[in-house]
Amino acid sequence: MKKAHLDIIDPIHDFIRVNDLELKIIDNPVFQRLRRIRQLSGAHLTYPGAQHTRFEHSLGVMHIAAQAGQILQEKGILKSDDIENLRLGALLHDIGHGPFSHLFEEVLQQKKKISHESIGKKIILQTSIGDTISKGGFDKKFITKLAFGDSKLQFMNEIISGVLSADIMDYLLRDGYYTGAEHAKIDHKRITQSLEVHQKKLALERSALYSFESMMHSRHQMFKAVYFHKTVRSAEVMLLESMRLADEELGLTSLNLDNYLELTDESLLFKLLTLPADTTELKRAKKIAEDYQNRRLLKCVFERILTNKTKLGKMKTNQLRETISKKSKVNENDIFIDSSITSSIPLTPSKKESQSIILVTRDVNKVTAKVIPISKIPLVSHMSGFMNILRVYTSKQNRKKVEIAAKSILGGLK
Numbered sequence: 028m029k030k031a032h033l034d035i036i037d038p039i040h041d042f043i044r045v046n047d048l049e050l051k052i053i054d055n056p057v058f059q060r061l062r063r064i065r066q067l068s069g070a071h072l073t074y075p076g077a078q079h080t081r082f083e084h085s086l087g088v089m090h091i092a093a094q095a096g097q098i099l100q101e102k103g104i105l106k107s108d109d110i111e112n113l114r115l116g117a118l119l120h121d122i123g124h125g126p127f128s129h130l131f132e133e134v135l136q137q138k139k140k141i142s143h144e145s146i147g148k149k150i151i152l153q154t155s156i157g158d159t160i161s162k163g164g165f166d167k168k169f170i171t172k173l174a175f176g177d178s179k180l181q182f183m184n185e186i187i188s189g190v191l192s193a194d195i196m197d198y199l200l201r202d203g204y205y206t207g208a209e210h211a212k213i214d215h216k217r218i219t220q221s222l223e224v225h226q227k228k229l230a231l232e233r234s235a236l237y238s239f240e241s242m243m244h245s246r247h248q249m250f251k252a253v254y255f256h257k258t259v260r261s262a263e264v265m266l267l268e269s270m271r272l273a274d275e276e277l278g279l280t281s282l283n284l285d286n287y288l289e290l291t292d293e294s295l296l297f298k299l300l301t302l303p304a305d306t307t308e309l310k311r312a313k314k315i316a317e318d319y320q321n322r323r324l325l326k327c328v329f330e331r332i333l334t335n336k337t338k339l340g341k342m343k344t345n346q347l348r349e350t351i352s353k354k355s356k357v358n359e360n361d362i363f364i365d366s367s368i369t370s371s372i373p374l375t376p377s378k379k380e381s382q383s384i385i386l387v388t389r390d391v392n393k394v395t396a397k398v399i400p401i402s403k404i405p406l407v408s409h410m411s412g413f414m415n416i417l418r419v420y421t422s423k424q425n426r427k428k429v430e431i432a433a434k435s436i437l438g439g440l441k
Contacts, residue, residue: 063291069262091193092117116173123147176376185229210248230385272312325420328430355432
C-alpha cells in the first residue's frame with residue numbers, strides 16, 4: 028500500500044511531513060527553482076554556512092503554520108480543510124521570489140513597482156502549480172489570497188505573515204542555524220501552542236508574552252548582526268549595482284513569467300559575468316560581478332544609525348555621492364551609498380507597521396482578551412520604530428580619501 032505522506036529530514040524541525048498533494052507541488056519544477064535561490068542573498072560571503080535556500084524555508088513555514096493550525100483546531104477554531112489551506116498558503120508564500128531574493132525585488136520595485144508577492148500570485152494562478160491545487164480539490168484563488176495576506180480570514184493571514192507568523196519563526200531559527208549567529212534562539216513551540224483568535228484576529232495567551240518579547244529581541248539582533256551586517260550589505264550593494272547597470276541589456280525588469288522562472292542566483296550571476304563589454308555601464312556591471320564572485324568586496328568607510336525612518340531617496344543618494352566625490356576627488360562611480368531600513372517590529376500581512384498585540388487570559392469560567400499597544404510592552408517598545416543605517420562604501424584603493432570626505436560631510440548627521 029502506498030504511503031499517504033513523506034517525511035523530509037530537516038535540521039531545524041527534525042522531520043517535515045508532506046502529503047501527496049503537497050509533494051506534487053514541491054516536485055513541480057516551478058517550486059524546485061527555489062532550491063537555487065539563497066535565503067540570504069550574498070550573506071554566504073560573510074557567513075560561509077548561509078547556503079540555505081527559499082526551498083527549505085518554505086517547507087519550514089508550512090510545518091510551523093500546520094502546528095499553529097492544529098492548536099487552533101484543538102481549540103475548536105479551525106477544521107481539517109482549513110489546516111490544509113493554511114499549509115498550502117504557507118508552502119507557497121515565497122514562490123514569487125526572484126534571484127538573490129529581496130535584492131532582485133529592489134530592482135523590480137525601482138523600475139516597475141512590482142513585488143515578489145504580485146509575481147507569486149501570477150505563478151500560482153497561471154502555472155501548473157495552480158492546476159495541481161485545483162485537481163487536489165482546493166481553491167487556487169483562495170490559496171493565492173491566503174499566501175499573500177489578502178484573504179478575509181485575517182487570523183489565517185497572520186499565521187503565515189505577521190508579528191506572530193510562521194514565516195518569522197522559521198527564518199529566525201533557520202538563519203541563526205546556518206549563519207552560526209547565537210541571537211536567533213526562540214521558543215517557537217511555546218508561541219504556536221499559545222495562539223488564540225479574538226474577533227477574527229490572531230492573539231496570544233498572556234502567559235507566552237515573554238516568548239514573544241524574546242522573539243522580537245532575537246529578530247532585532249539578527250538584523251543588526253546578520254541582515255544589516257556591513258560586509259553582508261557590501262556584497263548586496265555590489266549585486267544591486269551590477270543588476271541595475273545590466274538591466275537594459277538583460278531585460279531583467281521586462282521579463283515575461285516563463286523567462287522570470289528561468290532565473291536563479293547562479294544563472295543571473297553567469298549572465299552578469301558574461302556581459303558584452305559594449306558600453307561603459309556594461310563593463311562596470313561585469314567588473315562588479317567579477318569582484319563579487321571573487322569576494323573583492325567594497326569597504327565601508329562611514330556608518331551611522333539614523334534616528335528617523337526616512338530612507339534616503341534616489342535623488343538625495345545621488346547628490347550625496349556627487350558631494351563626496353567632489354570633496355574626495357574620487358570618481359562618483361566608485362562611491363556607493365547604502366540606506367538600510369526596516370521596521371523594528373514585523374509588518375502586518377497588509378504591510379503596515381504592527382501597532383498592537385492581543386493578549387488572552389483563560390480562566391476556568393471565562394476568556395478575557397485585551398489589546399495591548401506595542402508601546403506598552405517594555406522590551407518590545409524599546410525596539411519599536413525603524414532601524415535605519417546609513418553607510419558609505421568604496422573600493423579598497425580609495426578608502427582613505429572617501430572616508431575623510433564622508434566623515435566631513437556626514438559627521439553631524441542624526
